[in-house]
Structure formats: C-alpha cells, structure tokens
Amino acid sequence: MYKVLLVDDELLDLKGLQCFMNWEKMGMEVCAAASSGFEALEVLEAQQVDIIVTDIKMPIMSGMELARRALELNPQLKIVFVSGYEDFQYAKQAISMSACGYVLKPVDDEDMRRTLNDVKDALNKERARSRLEHYFSESEPLLKRDLFMQLLDGTPDEEKVVPVLQRMGISWQSTRLYTALLEPDDLAWKLNGYSEEAKAGIERQLSLSVEQFCAMERIQVCRLDQFHFALILEERVDHGCLKELIHHAVSGIPLTVTIGAGPLVSNLKELHFSYQRAKEALGLKLFLGKGKLLMHTDAKGPVTAEAKDLDDILQALFQAMSSYRLVAIDDCNEELFVWVDRMETKLEIYQLFLHVVSKLDAYLHTINEDFYEVLGLDRKHLSILYHFETTQDMKSWLRRRMFELSEHLQRKRQGKKRKLVQEIEAYIEERLEHNVMLRDAANHFSFSPNHLGQIFYEEKGIYFSDYVSLRRLERVKLLLGDPKLKVYEAAQRVGYKNLSHFSKQFKDYYGVSPGDYRRHL
Structure with a gap:
C-alpha cells in the first residue's frame, strides 16, 4: 500500500479527510496526519511517505513551502494540494512544482478519490518502470552472455541481436572480427592441495585479470564456465595482444593459460565459423604444448582432424556418463x-x-562434482596410469571409472527427486483443508505442472490428485475417532465442501460409509 501523509491546520478538515475516505480500497493508508508544515517535515524525516495531501494556506509554513522542502528530501514524492481559494496564482505555483492534483475546498469526495486514483496510477507506472530498469541492470551480464553464445553457436537473429548489443555500447558492423578461447592448463593437478576457499580466490583473480585486460584493450569477453573464456576481437587487436593476455591473466596465481585463436570473418553470421576453428586450435594443445597462443593455421591435415575427433568422442562420452547410458559409455x-x-x-x-x-x-566441475573425490583417487599418484602394461588394461580401467561416475550421478539425481517429493508431500499436508491443485504446487516449486506431476508419479507410483484424495481420506479417518466432531465437521477440516461427494469417496475406498465406520469404532 502507498503511504499517505495528510497536512492541514484545520483540525476538522484533517479529521474529515482522514475518516471519510476509503483509503484501503484505493490501495493506500494514512501513515500520519500533521497540523503544520513543521510537523509534516518531522514525519517525512522519520518514515517513508509516497503521497502528501496538504492544504496550501497554512500559518508560518505554507503548503507550497512544505512541498518544496519535502521534494528536496524525496524527489519521488507525489503532492496533492487542497485550497479554499480558486486562485490562479496558487494553481500556477502548484503546476510549477509538478503537483499531481489541485482540489478545492470544501473537498468533494469524488474529486479527491479521482485525483488520488490518478496519483496511484502514476506511482504504479513509476514502480513498474523502476522494477524493469532494475531487472535489466541485474540481468545484463546474463543477457550479454546469451547473445554472445547465439553469435558463437551460429544462431543469431541479427535484427534483434545488433540493436541490443548497440544498447550495451558494442558496435561491430563496420569491422571484421575473430574469436579466441582462453583455457587454464593442468587444472587436474595444479590446484591440488589448495583449500576450496583458495581455489575460489584463484578463480576470482583469473576472472578479474582477464576482464580487466579485455576492458583496457576493448575486447569483448564472455565467461563460458568456471575457468574458461571466449573472446570476440576486432581486426585491430593483433595476436601480440593475445600473447600479452596469456601473461597478464596468470599474474599472481599458480596457473598458466593457453589461447586458441580462429580466423577473421567479415560479418556476425560467420562468427561461429571462427569460434569452431578457435576450439580446434585449442585442441592442438595436446600436440603443440601449452602456455602459448595456438593459431588455427598452426597445424593442418591429420593432426587437426585427430584433435577434432578426440574432442567429439570425449563430448559424447561425458554426455553418456551424465545421462546414465552405460551402453553408450562402452561404445565411446x-x-x-x-x-x-x-x-x-x-x-x-x-x-x-x-x-x-x-x-x-x-567437465565434472561444471556440474559441481570432483573427479578425484567421487572416485577416491589421489591427485598426486596419477602415474598409476603409466604402469598399465596393455591398452586393454587402460580401457578396462577407464570403462570401470566411467561406470562408477555415471552410477554416482544417477544416485544423486534420484536423491534430489526423493527430497523434492518429500517437500511436495509436506506442502500437501499443510494445505489439505484447501483445494490443493497440481498447478499451484508446480508454481510453488518452479516446475511445469506436467514435469512435477511426472516426477511425483515416478517416485510415488500414484498420481498427484489421487495422492491428495488419499491423504484427505486418511486424515478424516483419524478425525472421525474424535466423538466431539460431527461427520460433516471432520470432512470440512480436510477440505471437503460437498458431504455427499465425501461420503461416496470414503465408501469407495474403505468399503463403509463414514457414519458406519464411526459406529464400529
């Protein structure tokens, strides 16, 4: 509700305005009533006020002077003036102060109601606009990342993407572009021995260093995950700049980074081609070394093809592991x-x-898992891999480990479902006396009704609505054991509005009517 401050030196007028308007119906409440401008200013300094309704002609401090001082304290205030004089000078001053209303005494209730409703509409629009601006401000990094991923994946709607990018101060229409990917090296062991807090600090420092360097060089950067970054660069940014970034990014942290760079393209629609080539270039790290800039032209023919094939195989393997497809894991x-x-x-x-x-x-870190912790392995003793005498031994070891990881992720998923279903059951128990609908439960838990209903059925083996009916019958069965309650009172306590419908459901499930059941207790 909007807070209203009433100000008038005539106490009867003040009391009348306070008592005879239906403030609650208008979505407002009178937070205070003041008989002078000085008293009103004290209220404004002590609490939040949205609307001031003030008499113009008051001794010592006029309504005009009060309005001026009030707007200095809170420029968002809405002012409604009340006057016993149909004086043009007063009206002119009110207009100059952007007054939201000017009502003549004696106050006509309908005139005042209409004026206040206009003020409320203006406040509603301002708040909606403020919420929208706040939303855009909060979501701009996510929006920027989404737009960048559309460009890098080759799915941009250029007519929509370009204007939004321009609003963010990014204009690429008049230059050629290329992409690059930055990846830390040897994360599997270099952060071994660091606490989680220290690892988070290293992650923050890397991100800050990359973003600061890119801001200084006017390079657009998009963080892909915890440690990986995609860069979109204009033609003016040469490869020497990327080599500088390799050193700058790891200043003060125990890591090295490698950057893979793609070719120049002439428009946004071709940017995904540069991105794919940048990924291929980064894949060459296995063959060409790390801590350096790798170009899409550094290796051609079989080596590049093999690196690309390996990445495809690993991606398919990780997806199969995450979705508990054991046959697919074996195939990969x-x-x-x-x-x-x-x-x-x-x-x-x-x-x-x-x-x-x-x-x-x-990959596991992107889903908040740790390869070594899940499998109980020691990061310091990866040399065990080198002790295998045949590739068959290696293949068996990797297959077994991938199966273990997949089983772990599957159990964790099922555990999350069980916890969710337990929360749904508690939600139902708290609301049995009301009309418990799947749609409302889905909205409460931020799922679609179909998805939540499917999860509930898979875990409980009973549909949501049937479960609600069953719990009501079980609850009312207990209540019927209280001789002080009439049958219809027990039914009403668990949400039944229609006694005959309740009786039929009870008899269908328990084989006897509620009355007969009570008589046999």
Whole structure:
C-alpha cells in the first residue's frame, strides 16, 4: 500500500479527510496526519511517505513551502494540494512544482478519490518502470552472455541481436572480427592441495585479470564456465595482444593459460565459423604444448582432424556418463581406444590419458562434482596410469571409472527427486483443508505442472490428485475417532465442501460409509 501523509491546520478538515475516505480500497493508508508544515517535515524525516495531501494556506509554513522542502528530501514524492481559494496564482505555483492534483475546498469526495486514483496510477507506472530498469541492470551480464553464445553457436537473429548489443555500447558492423578461447592448463593437478576457499580466490583473480585486460584493450569477453573464456576481437587487436593476455591473466596465481585463436570473418553470421576453428586450435594443445597462443593455421591435415575427433568422442562420452547410458559409455570407450591405437609410444598414450582425465575433471566441475573425490583417487599418484602394461588394461580401467561416475550421478539425481517429493508431500499436508491443485504446487516449486506431476508419479507410483484424495481420506479417518466432531465437521477440516461427494469417496475406498465406520469404532 502507498503511504499517505495528510497536512492541514484545520483540525476538522484533517479529521474529515482522514475518516471519510476509503483509503484501503484505493490501495493506500494514512501513515500520519500533521497540523503544520513543521510537523509534516518531522514525519517525512522519520518514515517513508509516497503521497502528501496538504492544504496550501497554512500559518508560518505554507503548503507550497512544505512541498518544496519535502521534494528536496524525496524527489519521488507525489503532492496533492487542497485550497479554499480558486486562485490562479496558487494553481500556477502548484503546476510549477509538478503537483499531481489541485482540489478545492470544501473537498468533494469524488474529486479527491479521482485525483488520488490518478496519483496511484502514476506511482504504479513509476514502480513498474523502476522494477524493469532494475531487472535489466541485474540481468545484463546474463543477457550479454546469451547473445554472445547465439553469435558463437551460429544462431543469431541479427535484427534483434545488433540493436541490443548497440544498447550495451558494442558496435561491430563496420569491422571484421575473430574469436579466441582462453583455457587454464593442468587444472587436474595444479590446484591440488589448495583449500576450496583458495581455489575460489584463484578463480576470482583469473576472472578479474582477464576482464580487466579485455576492458583496457576493448575486447569483448564472455565467461563460458568456471575457468574458461571466449573472446570476440576486432581486426585491430593483433595476436601480440593475445600473447600479452596469456601473461597478464596468470599474474599472481599458480596457473598458466593457453589461447586458441580462429580466423577473421567479415560479418556476425560467420562468427561461429571462427569460434569452431578457435576450439580446434585449442585442441592442438595436446600436440603443440601449452602456455602459448595456438593459431588455427598452426597445424593442418591429420593432426587437426585427430584433435577434432578426440574432442567429439570425449563430448559424447561425458554426455553418456551424465545421462546414465552405460551402453553408450562402452561404445565411446571403444571409439576412444581406436584413436589410441594410432599412437606409437607409451609416453604419447600416457599424455593422452592425462588429457582425458583433465577434460573429465573440468567437465565434472561444471556440474559441481570432483573427479578425484567421487572416485577416491589421489591427485598426486596419477602415474598409476603409466604402469598399465596393455591398452586393454587402460580401457578396462577407464570403462570401470566411467561406470562408477555415471552410477554416482544417477544416485544423486534420484536423491534430489526423493527430497523434492518429500517437500511436495509436506506442502500437501499443510494445505489439505484447501483445494490443493497440481498447478499451484508446480508454481510453488518452479516446475511445469506436467514435469512435477511426472516426477511425483515416478517416485510415488500414484498420481498427484489421487495422492491428495488419499491423504484427505486418511486424515478424516483419524478425525472421525474424535466423538466431539460431527461427520460433516471432520470432512470440512480436510477440505471437503460437498458431504455427499465425501461420503461416496470414503465408501469407495474403505468399503463403509463414514457414519458406519464411526459406529464400529
């Protein structure tokens, strides 16, 4: 409700205005009534006020002077003047102060109601606009990331994306662009031994360093996940700048980073092509080393093709693991070892396995899991991989570990469902006396009705509405054990409005009418 302050030196007029208007119906409440401008200012300094209704002609401090001082305290205040004089000078001054209303005495209730409703409409619009501006301010980083991902994935609606980017101060229409990807190296072991707080501090420092450098060089940056960043660069930004970023990003932290850069493109619609080539360039780290800038032109032919194939296999493997598709995990494992068979030395295979483990650990961190903790492995002893004597031993080890991870994620998902269903049951119990609808429960838990209903059925083996009816019958059965309650009173306590419908449901489920059941207690 909007807070209203009434000000008038005529006490009868003040009392009448306070008592004879239906403030609550208008969505307002009188928070205070003052008989002078000085008293009104004290109220304004002590509490929040949205609307002032004040007489103009008051001794010592006029309504005009009060309004001027009040607006200095709170420029958002709405002022309604009341006057016994149909004086043009008063009206002119009121207009100059952006008054929201000017009502003549004796006050006509309908005139005042109409004026106050106009004020309320103006306040509603201002608050809606303020909420919208706050929403855009809060959501701009997410909106920017969403727009960038549309550009990088090749799905932009250019007519909509470009104007929004321009509103954010980004204009790329007159220049060629290219993309780059920044990735920390050896996260699988370099942060070993650091506390979670220290790791979070390193993450923050990396993010801050990257964002500060990009702001200074006017490079647009999009954070993809905890440690990875995509850059969109204009043609003027040369590769020397990216090499500087490699050193700047890790200043003061125990990491190195590698950047993969894609080719220049001539428009936004082609940006996804540069992004794909940047990803391929970063994939060459396995062969060309880390802590450096890798270009899409650094290696061609078989090596690039192999790196791309490996990333595709790993992505499919991780997706199969997350969705508990054990057959698909086995298929991906077989594909991975076809790729491994191309290698010539044990050292190459060992390096590949470190790469796979590093990628897997990075993927698990995006879903708040830790490869080593889940499997009970020691980060310091990854050399166990090098002690396998055959690739078959390696394949069996990896398959077993991937199955363990998939089982862990599946159990965790099921546990989350059980917890949700328990919360739904508690929600129903608290509202049995009301009309408990699936739609309302879904809204309460921020799910669609179909999805929430499916989760409930899968976990309980009974539909939501049937479960509500069952719980009502069980509750009313207990209440019927109280001889002080009449049958219809017990039914009403659990939400039954129609006694005959209740009796029919009770008899259908328990085989006897409520009255017969009570008589046999």
